[in-house]
Amino acid sequence: MTLTQIGGRVLRSRAVAALTSPHGVDRYLEQINPMWAAHEVRARVVSVAREVDVAGHPPVATLTLQPTSTWRGHRAGQHVQLGVEIDGARRTTRVFSVSSPESRTGDRITITLRANPGGRVSRFLVERAEPGTVVHLTQAQGDFVLPDRVPEHVLMISGGSGITPVMSMLRTLQRRTHRGRITFLHYAQSPEHQIFATELDEVRRSGHGIDVHLLHPELGDPNLSPAFLERLVPGYRDVPTWACGPAPMIEAVRAAYDGSDALRLEYFKPPRTGSGAAGGELVFERSGRTATNTGASLLEQAEAAGLTPEFGCRMGICFSCTSRKTEGTVRNVLTGAESSLPDEDIQICVNAPVGDCAIEL
């Protein structure tokens, strides 16, 4: 056991928790050094490198992060919630996939992201973050991961910046010197927009059972379709597949796989389909406002009613928006599951009311 591990054990002990009650030991450690933590995870930006910089288009950058010793590592394909304090005041949290290969306790990681014109966090990270900037992290999350025993043949499909989790998988498999076959299929706007272009080019040329297909439909390459997939990977529906990208691509992949359980998906925005049923009355109890249920998520309907509920990821991950539903039925737009329990804490960003509903907002 190293000294750091012993220190960590002590700092996480019940005795230290009792001594630092009610604030907790992290509230003291952070006063000395923001990179000292016993429970929370933070990271220092080590470097910011532009991946793609096409004039007139939002740039893409890779940030190398040194997490605190509390970082427990990640499995290839997982994401983190990353919070930044813009202008030193308002912490805003968004979700980003880790693009570096699987990591262990305290290892450096990278995230790769596009500075979305309307994205406060992504623009801050790409345009304003610099070495030394400290950001807030969660532990790695998500089930979009490679299994411990990797199948003989795997297919990875990604679009745009959805390449990041599958890139982590590809890099991990390369590092593990995976002997099986990998088909790597990526859609980008143009070769200029290609993220990780140099690295993917090297992978393609070195061979080793990795087929890299970089496609640019806007320049005439074939769109994603069952016929195209069948030509590329005969019997693709039975090949374990990981797909990540924007909603239209995900929908196309979902249709092409027709319910096959070989397909695993990761998407950036909750799908619009399967939301709640419109009609009925929505009651916001604390503010005393009411609205006619439009079938959109409770968060969107609350905002439309002029309320400003707390939120973070807006995609059902961070639980910042959790609020108490006192009565009524809600449908989780991610899973389609309905629940009618009274006094239930729900994530309002991914729950839509079905008929009448009352919520403490």
Next chain:
Amino acid sequence: MKLTKEELDRFGEEMDAIRRRVLDDLGEEDAAYIRNVVKTQRAFEVAGRALFYLPPAWPLAVASLSISKILDNMEIGHNVMHGQYDWMGDPALSSRMYEWDNVCPSEQWKYSHNYIHHTYTNILGKDRDIGYGILRMDEDQPWHPYYLGNPVYAFLLMVFFEWGVAMHDLEVENIVAGRRKMSENKALHAGIMRKVKRQALKDYVLFPALTGPLFPMTLAGNATANLVRNIWAFNIIFCGHFPAGVATFSQEECEDESRGQWYYRQLLGSANITGGKLFHLMTGNLSHQIEHHLFPDLPARRYPEIAIEVREICERYGLAYNTGPLRKQLGSVAAKICRLALPDRRRTTSDAPVAAEPVAA
């Protein structure tokens, strides 16, 4: 009411305008301020705990720890739990998460203070902070021989203030009166006991034990620091609503209150204390009780600047603005506690809300 309905509406709009302006202006300076106060509090706390190892420095240790507890409870705890810094998105300064160095669990305090006291300020029979259920603080509370002990109860409440605040939520007076069932307190009991255990373990067992043979000295020091905080907080808080000239209201006159009327009641139901910057900090800016009651969720460091505008508005509308130095406000409160111990001599003075005489600062 002294103001016409139109005047009250305009008065309310002027108050709303102040609120909006400050909200729009919140940013880096406010964030830096509260973080700096937290840093200062943590430093005093650590210094206080450490100085107990030096027996001659005992008074200094007690002073440090007292300052730490006062800052924690007042400028940080009270204000953070009002949601004054929720806009920062920092879990360490969030009203949903913050727990203070005090035996009263924050969750229960937020209900009785933020909701009951701040919504029904100075409405007899609604605002349980009028006398905390044990004192007679208003002529309209019917006299009973029990109240002969008013000054004694007040003294005991001062000495055991944090315990009084914790017990406050149990609404013992309502149980005695048969308006509340013991069973309703079950969950509250559990919460209070959990918090009491943690606070007692830290202050009366663990930290004293860590100083070895100095155990009794450290124990006495920690108890003294808690006592100092109790006395200070009690005195500041009692100057907030009980000095002569502060109005109380009946439930009937507060029915269907407009926004303007609400502001009017908050203004006439509160009193300020004059003093310097350090004094305001140590009171958690409750020395600006009027501004705090008008705008409970605006960062308290803004109250001094807001006060200038509020006073100007009050002058224009001919409304009383109750303020004075600590000794004067305290003297007035002490006189009231003693006077109300006895049955009313002049029944004519007991008519409900009289606007206070303006008091020169």
